[in-house]
Amino acid sequence: MREITLSQAVNEALAEEMRRDDTVFIIGEDVAEAGTPFKVLSGLVEEFGTRRVVDTPIAEPGFMGIAVGAAMTGARPVVDLMFGDFIFLIMDQLCNQAAKTHYMSGGKLSVPLVLRTNMGATRRSAAQHSQSLHALVAHIPGLKVAMPSSAYEAKGLMKTAIRDNNPVVIFEDKLMYQDKAPVPEEEFLIPFGEANIKREGSDITLIGTSSMVQVCEKAAEILAAEGISAEVIDPRTIVPLDEKTLLESARKTSRVIVVDEGHQSFGVTSEIASRINEKAFYHLDAPVLRMGAMDVPIPFSPALEDITVPTPEGVAEKARMLCGGEMINAA
Amino acid sequence: MAKTKTNSEDYLRMYRQMVRIRSFEDNANQLYLSAKMPGLTHMYSGEEAVAVGICEALKTTDKITSTHRGHGHCVAKGAEFKEMFCELLGKEEGYCRGKGGSMHIADQSNGNLGANAIVGGSMGIATGSAFTAKMLGKDDVTVCFFGDGATAQGLMYEVMNMAALWNLPVIYACENNGYSEYTKTEEIAAGSITARAEAFGIEAHQVDGQDVLAVNKLATDLVARARKGEGPFFVELMTYRYHGHHVGDINREYYRTKDEEKDWKENRDPIIRFRAHLVSEGLATEDELDALNAEIAKDAEDAVKYALDAKYPDVSEVDMHVFSDIKHALA
Numbered sequence: 128m129r130e131i132t133l134s135q136a137v138n139e140a141l142a143e144e145m146r147r148d149d150t151v152f153i154i155g156e157d158v159a160e161a162g163t164p165f166k167v168l169s170g171l172v173e174e175f176g177t178r179r180v181v182d183t184p185i186a187e188p189g190f191m192g193i194a195v196g197a198a199m200t201g202a203r204p205v206v207d208l209m210f211g212d213f214i215f216l217i218m219d220q221l222c223n224q225a226a227k228t229h230y231m232s233g234g235k236l237s238v239p240l241v242l243r244t245n246m247g248a249t250r251r252s253a254a255q256h257s258q259s260l261h262a263l264v265a266h267i268p269g270l271k272v273a274m275p276s277s278a279y280e281a282k283g284l285m286k287t288a289i290r291d292n293n294p295v296v297i298f299e300d301k302l303m304y305q306d307k308a309p310v311p312e313e314e315f316l317i318p319f320g321e322a323n324i325k326r327e328g329s330d331i332t333l334i335g336t337s338s339m340v341q342v343c344e345k346a347a348e349i350l351a352a353e354g355i356s357a358e359v360i361d362p363r364t365i366v367p368l369d370e371k372t373l374l375e376s377a378r379k380t381s382r383v384i385v386v387d388e389g390h391q392s393f394g395v396t397s398e399i400a401s402r403i404n405e406k407a408f409y410h411l412d413a414p415v416l417r418m419g420a421m422d423v424p425i426p427f428s429p430a431l432e433d434i435t436v437p438t439p440e441g442v443a444e445k446a447r448m449l450c451g452g453e454m455i456n457a458a
Numbered sequence: 459m460a461k462t463k464t465n466s467e468d469y470l471r472m473y474r475q476m477v478r479i480r481s482f483e484d485n486a487n488q489l490y491l492s493a494k495m496p497g498l499t500h501m502y503s504g505e506e507a508v509a510v511g512i513c514e515a516l517k518t519t520d521k522i523t524s525t526h527r528g529h530g531h532c533v534a535k536g537a538e539f540k541e542m543f544c545e546l547l548g549k550e551e552g553y554c555r556g557k558g559g560s561m562h563i564a565d566q567s568n569g570n571l572g573a574n575a576i577v578g579g580s581m582g583i584a585t586g587s588a589f590t591a592k593m594l595g596k597d598d599v600t601v602c603f604f605g606d607g608a609t610a611q612g613l614m615y616e617v618m619n620m621a622a623l624w625n626l627p628v629i630y631a632c633e634n635n636g637y638s639e640y641t642k643t644e645e646i647a648a649g650s651i652t653a654r655a656e657a658f659g660i661e662a663h664q665v666d667g668q669d670v671l672a673v674n675k676l677a678t679d680l681v682a683r684a685r686k687g688e689g690p691f692f693v694e695l696m697t698y699r700y701h702g703h704h705v706g707d708i709n710r711e712y713y714r715t716k717d718e719e720k721d722w723k724e725n726r727d728p729i730i731r732f733r734a735h736l737v738s739e740g741l742a743t744e745d746e747l748d749a750l751n752a753e754i755a756k757d758a759e760d761a762v763k764y765a766l767d768a769k770y771p772d773v774s775e776v777d778m779h780v781f782s783d784i785k786h787a788l789a
Contacts, residue, residue, distance in 0.1 A: 152593060178593060184623075189616025192582010193589050199571055200521060200590040200598075219613075223576050224583065231562040232572060233555030234779040268780050268787065292782040367784070 128309040134167045136278035136310055137243070137299065140285035141168070141205060143314065145175050148203060151289055152179040154190050155207025163207060165245075165304050191217040191242075195225045198240040203289060208244035211298060212258045225294040226269035239292045241285070246274075247300040247338060247388060248425045248436050257425035257432075259337075259388040261298045262395050265366050271295040271319060272366045276340035278308040280363055283317030291319070300338040300388075320367035324376070328358035331382040331446050334373060334399060336362060339386040345439035346446060355450050365395055370402055377403045378410040382449045384418060386437050391419030413449045418442060466741045470750075472514055472670050473736060476506040476729050477751055479530045481758040482539060483701075486529065486546060486560075490705040494766065496548055499560040502530030504700035507728035508633050509534035511673025512601055515681045521569045521587045521600040523580035526561045527633075527699070528573030531603050536568035539761035549768040556771050557779065569598075578604055578611030581630075585617040588628035588689070599627045599684045607638030609654060610646055621690040622658040629680055630655065630692045633667065635699040640713050655692030667697030668728045671735075698722040 131139070145151045152175075153168065159182045162169035172180040183190040187208065194204035208214065214221070225238045246259035265272045271293055275281035281299060288295040325340060326347050335343035340361040347357035358376050362369055377383050383403055385396040396417035403415045421435040483503045489495035502509070505527075513522065513534035524531040532542060537553065545552030546560050553565050564572030571587060574580040584602030591598040608614060609632060621628050638646045652662035665676050673695060680691045700723060702710045736742045742750075780787035 150594065184616070184619055186616035186619065188613050189582060189585075189620055192613060192617060193586035193620060194582075196523075196571070196583035196586020196588075196600075197590045197593070198586070199583060200587045202590040202593060204586075219576055219579060220582055224574075224579060228572070229782055230779045231554060231558040232564040232566070232779075233553070233557045234782070235554065235566050236564055236572065237782050271781070 128311060130307040131278055131310050132305050132307050133275070133278040133281045133299065134165065134304040136282035137167050137285055138169070138171065140282045140289070142171060142174065144286055144289040145171070145179060148289075150201060151203045151205065152181060153205045153207060154181040154183060154194055156183055156185055156209050158182055158207045164209065165301065167304065168207070187213050187216040188220055191220040192224070194240055195220055195228070195238055198225070198238045198294075199228065199236050203239050205241045205243060205289065208242060210256050211244045211246045211260050212255050214244060214260050214263065221264070221270070221294070221296075222267045226267045229293065230269060237292045238294045240294045241288045242294065242296045244296065244298060245301040246298045247302050248420065249432055250302055251427065251429060251432065253427040254424035259298070259420060261296070261365065262389045262393070262398075264296045265395065265398075269294065270366065271364060273297045273319065273364045274337040274362075275299060276335070276337055276361045276363070277303075278306065279310050280317060280361075282310055283315055284319075284363065287316045287319055290316070298337065303338055317363065319364045320369050321363065322369035322372040323361045323363055324358065324372065325361055326357070326359040328356040328380065330356045330380055330450050331384065332358045332360060332376040332380045333384050333386060333442060333446065334360050334362065335386045336365065336395060337388060339388055339437060342437055342439050342442060343386055346442035349439060349443040350446055353447070355446065357446060368399070370406070373399065374403065374407050377407040377415075381410055381412040383411075384416045384442060384445055384449070386418045386442055388420050388436055390422050391417050392422050394419050416445055416449065418445065468514070469736060469741050472510050472674065473729070473732055473747070474750060474754065475510045475514070475534055476670065476732065477754050478539075479506045479509065479533045480729060481754050482529055482533055482542065485543070485758045485762050487701070487705055489546065489762065495546055497559060498704045498706050499546065500527040500704045501699065501701035502527055504722065504727070505633055505635060505667065505697045506530055507670035507673055507732070508631070508667045508695045508697050509603070511670045512631055512677040514674055515677035516569070516599065516601065518568055520598050520681070521571055521584070523571050523584040523587070523600070523602050524563075524573040525580070525603055525605060526573060526575050526577070527605065528563060528603070529560070532563050532565060532570055532573070535565065535570045537563070537565045537570065539758055540764055543761045543765035544768050547765050547768070548770060549765055550771040551768050555775065578608035578613050580604070581608070581611070581614050581617050585621050585626060585628050588621065588626035589624070591627055592624070597685050599629065599681050599689070601629045601631050603631050603633060605638070606632060606634040606636070606643045606647060606651065609651055610638070615654070618655060618658045618660060618690070618692075622660050625687055625689060627684040627687070627689045629677075629684060630690065632692070632694045633697055634694050635697050637699065637703070637714065639703045640707070640710070642713065651694045652692065660690050660692050662692040662694070664694045664696065667695030668726045668731065670728055670732050698726070
């Protein structure tokens with residue numbers, strides 16, 4: 128199968144959906160001729176024109192609000208938010224308006240909107256351009272949240288998101304834009320709420336999101352060399368969450384580590400760990416561990432930044448301790 | 459009074475709609491005072507000529523966005539008493555199945571995209587609705603109703619900038635009722651309100667919001683021009699709210715005098731003024747108008763009675779309409 132980058136996968140998904148449906152349009156800062164700072168959208172304005180690839184002033188709440196209104200009246204906007212960190216600027220439009228409109232109207236109004244943004248540290252971009260803020264969004268009922276872990280997921284999830292009649296937020300890891308993966312030429316969609324078992328195993332389950340799936344896979348390889356069989360699962364969407372697949376794996380292996388690049392406290396790792404504790408407690412041989420980004424603003428210095436996010440070696444080390452019967456962090 | 463429509467039917471409909479709004483609000487206030495309504499509500503009484511003068515210039519397919527003080531906009535855009543009172547009382551037959559309440563009534567069948575409980579929160583939505591019309595080549599015009607208080611929100615400036623850059627068919631209708639919650643407008647707004655729009659090159663007008671014919675004449679002209687692509691426009695409508703910020707704001711002499719309220723009610727009331735005009739022009743007799751008032755009062759009374767007896771939504775509805783494609787979000 129051919130291999131393309133995550134960036135190309137997103138670009139293809141958008142182009143295909145824009146050809147299929149005239150109401151789909153892109154709106155955001157420097158999305159047209161510039162094709163965004165990451166060049167993900169290059170070439171789209173040449174095909175679809177400035178009517179459907181719309182450059183805005185630097186006014187995130189404004190263009191997000193415009194997208195919400197456009198979605199409520201028959202268009203299907205794909206909003207480009209240049210950095211995930213800017214989500215704080217659009218919180219009212221995203222969380223008070225987009226997320227609640229369908230519910231508050233008793234189902235009469237819908238907001239078929241996609242918010243494309245990014246996440247991920249270690250790009251030496253410091254505290255305001257490095258955050259992974261998907262947990263904030265996942266906390267608000269009414270928003271779906273997708274976290275592609277490769278070019279394949281990036282394309283399939285994007286196409287599903289555009290066809291979804293609800294607001295969907297997609298977090299792309301900005302360090303993965305140039306990562307290649309096999310992506311079929313023929314059309315495909317990836318349904319929301321279906322986790323992907325990336326690697327089967329029997330001793331421990333490693334649940335990873337976005338780039339942490341790769342971290343978990345690398346950890347699984349390290350562990351395999353030591354005779355520990357790790358199962359790796361990618362939920363692909365955290366809302367809706369495929370709880371069934373995660374619980375089945377937890378019951379099978381009896382040990383779980385959840386790895387996610389959001390801050391560890393009050394985050395995605397906490398949520399998934401809690402659900403496993405509540406629903407698979409008697410199948411567990413060890414506490415479910417959380418591994419997130421350190422609870423500090425992301426520092427600039429490479430010496431500091433690199434230690435804030437989970438690594439394959441770190442995950443393998445914790446897995447080894449769990450499998451060895453050590454009660455990690457137990458008082 | 460300014461003149462525009464010459465058809466006596468149009469005049470009588472405008473009168474009727476203003477009386478319907480007043481009648482709706484009088485009943486809503488009574489429901490609050492008699493503890494039959496959950497929560498609070500914000501009365502539109504005194505501002506009827508604004509909503510009616512503007513909405514009478516719109517087609518059903520034209521859109522409006524409304525505010526926390528939104529019953530008047532809803533009635534003026536064509537809503538029915540029964541579904542509105544049911545919504546105020548949280549009943550299943552309400553416009554939003556009781557999920558929105560007074561501050562979130564939406565009536566998409568008449569182009570009302572909903573009231574918004576975030577001050578200025580709907581400015582993006584209205585601008586986005588106009589964006590859809592332009593992008594999809596529809597001739598809909600959108601009117602964004604908001605109060606003088608909302609002119610302090612940053613979102614307004616972001617979306618007016620884009621609306622002006624892109625010539626969107628939106629009319630920003632600022633209902634200046636003199637008070638931003640419990641504070642005089644001059645204490646929260648520096649400089650001129652209309653100059654804010656003019657800074658973006660948006661044609662701005664100020665009009666007597668107590669003169670329904672003046673409002674309607676201006677609105678008819680601006681709507682026609684917006685439909686032809688000459689928008690956006692901005693209108694400041696000088697008006698007055700008879701009640702407090704909400705129905706529970708009863709002792710309000712610390713921010714405005716009873717004499718001031720009395721003066722507006724006795725000398726500038728939009729219904730009294732228009733009624734005198736209809737009689738003096740021979741378009742209706744006092745008896746005919748009394749009969750019309752009585753008929754509306756009876757309609758409102760019947761609708762209240764109906765809504766009080768109507769069913770609450772079944773508790774199983776609590777997790778419905780969170781997502782459009784998932785019947786029960788928590789199932």
